Amino acid sequence: MPQLKGWDRAVWAIAFAAAAASxxxxxxxxxxxxxxxSAVVVLCAIVPCFVRFERRRPxxxxxxxxxxxxxxxxxxxxxxxxxxxxxxxxxxIMIAGMAFGASPGxxxxxxxxxxxxxxxxxxxxxxxxxxxxxACGLVFGLLANGGYVRGRLGAGKLLAVSIAGGLFVVxxxxxxxxxxxxxxxVSSITPEAMLAVYGAGFPVNLMxxxxxxxxxxxLANPLLGKLARVKRKYGMF
Amino acid sequence: MGFDSYHPAVLLAFFTGAIVLCxxxxxxxxxxAGFASAALCLICLRGREGxxxxxxxxxxxxxxxxxxxxxxxxxxxxxxxxxxxxxxxxQALAYGASTGCMFATVMLWFACYxxxxxxxxxxxxxxxxxxxxxxxxxxxxxxVPSYQRKVQQIVQARSCIGKSSARGGLRQxxxxxxxTLSALTTWALEGAVTTADSMRSRGYGAARRTSFAKHxxxxxxxxxAAVLAVCAAVAIACLLGGGAAxxxxxxxxxxxxxxxxxxxxxxxxxxxxxPSAIQVKGDLTWRFLRSRI
Numbered sequence: 267m268p269q270l271k272g273w274d275r276a277v278w279a280i281a282f283a284a285a286a287a288s289x290x291x292x293x294x295x296x297x298x299x300x301x302x303x304s305a306v307v308v309l310c311a312i313v314p315c316f317v318r319f320e321r322r323r324p325x326x327x328x329x330x331x332x333x334x335x336x337x338x339x340x341x342x343x344x345x346x347x348x349x350x351x352x353x354x355x356x357x358x359i360m361i362a363g364m365a366f367g368a369s370p371g372x373x374x375x376x377x378x379x380x381x382x383x384x385x386x387x388x389x390x391x392x393x394x395x396x397x398x399x400x401a402c403g404l405v406f407g408l409l410a411n412g413g414y415v416r417g418r419l420g421a422g423k424l425l426a427v428s429i430a431g432g433l434f435v436v437x438x439x440x441x442x443x444x445x446x447x448x449x450x451x452v453s454s455i456t457p458e459a460m461l462a463v464y465g466a467g468f469p470v471n472l473m474x475x476x477x478x479x480x481x482x483x484x485l486a487n488p489l490l491g492k493l494a495r496v497k498r499k500y501g502m503f
Numbered sequence: 504m505g506f507d508s509y510h511p512a513v514l515l516a517f518f519t520g521a522i523v524l525c526x527x528x529x530x531x532x533x534x535x536a537g538f539a540s541a542a543l544c545l546i547c548l549r550g551r552e553g554x555x556x557x558x559x560x561x562x563x564x565x566x567x568x569x570x571x572x573x574x575x576x577x578x579x580x581x582x583x584x585x586x587x588x589x590x591x592x593x594q595a596l597a598y599g600a601s602t603g604c605m606f607a608t609v610m611l612w613f614a615c616y617x618x619x620x621x622x623x624x625x626x627x628x629x630x631x632x633x634x635x636x637x638x639x640x641x642x643x644x645x646x647v648p649s650y651q652r653k654v655q656q657i658v659q660a661r662s663c664i665g666k667s668s669a670r671g672g673l674r675q676x677x678x679x680x681x682x683t684l685s686a687l688t689t690w691a692l693e694g695a696v697t698t699a700d701s702m703r704s705r706g707y708g709a710a711r712r713t714s715f716a717k718h719x720x721x722x723x724x725x726x727x728a729a730v731l732a733v734c735a736a737v738a739i740a741c742l743l744g745g746g747a748a749x750x751x752x753x754x755x756x757x758x759x760x761x762x763x764x765x766x767x768x769x770x771x772x773x774x775x776x777x778p779s780a781i782q783v784k785g786d787l788t789w790r791f792l793r794s795r796i
Contacts, residue, residue: 320634337649345683388617452602496695
């Protein structure tokens, strides 16, 4: 839709300008204002995706499908309560991205993060978590946009996607979350401090990544098949 | 009537302002006032539980303070050396305490925020600006508990046919969990289509959505908003004008407060204490009225 493209570009331009302005303000104010600036920049990256969704005036089916996917991602933990620290949420967000594409994938990820924080408590990490989880949906949605994933996956592809999911959590999503601790808890951002923060986050990210790989291995095919069926049956997205 | 009964916009403005101001300010007097106000607000809200959180945050503050000199070796006064000469300095310790205080204060404000700004207030506030996202959020908040209940039902049904989630090897149980989620997904997707069709036939998207508005922006909200705005403006002017300057590294240099600094401090304190003051006033009125009956 061409008339949306102009809007989209304008929104992103405003977001970039706002991010740049906040960085400039932070540079003038100095001190610890970079903590606030970092959160503002992260929000500037998230908000345009939501604006695009609003501007599209989504159909009831899209809204409901998005809500269902988010709720599944958040509620999935209950099916694995007996396994401590096993978080299937990111795996399900990635599956949602692979089924519906990059843009809905991002929304599922960031809304799931927001909702799970409504349950467990909001904190300074909320925007970062929305960005990190949204990125999971976005990047795996790109696989669908590029035509790499259509419906169920073959054995080789399933293994590749599952391992990629785990690696993405360890290498990208986890470190984005650790960056929020870096900004909020560390006084002086020196190489040693960065090493300490990312190093302390590594085992946690490794477990989260392993959980994501297992979730993708177990659930990617059944869920992708079901989502593809619903899409075909009811003509969604 | 506590601060949480005020209009959601006032609440959100307060928490945004309080967190931003407490992050930016580096002057120890301001920081201590910010921490004390946040702690007081939480204790007003939660009583005994609040004390526990405050104590935990004080411990976090101490740990963060002690850790900072390990990563930052700037500062003139060396307290001791370790690892063959790496200095542990007083100034880095003080700056660590300052950052720890910032972190603890922000965490306490968020603890208050989580008690006061509930999800329904947020969806009320953003329902007009972002109706689709807000509706999605509202639906997710309702679906999550319902899916959690459904998972319990599926797990129980599976255990009736000998596939309990408590039995079998790790692999078997993990596959059982995946099957449960898969069953939940099927049920959820069919339900989603029904819901969507039902929404469409009831005219979703035909007109502007109205919301269950139980919040009215009244006179007291306007007064509170005005007080917050004036206090924030004075405090920000003081911060930008260098009235609350403080330097920790390489030497600790905290000039005594100028008249501008004191004005800023008064405004800062007034801003931060507003919710606690409203809470205490409400409690006193309640006690007074009750004692007259």
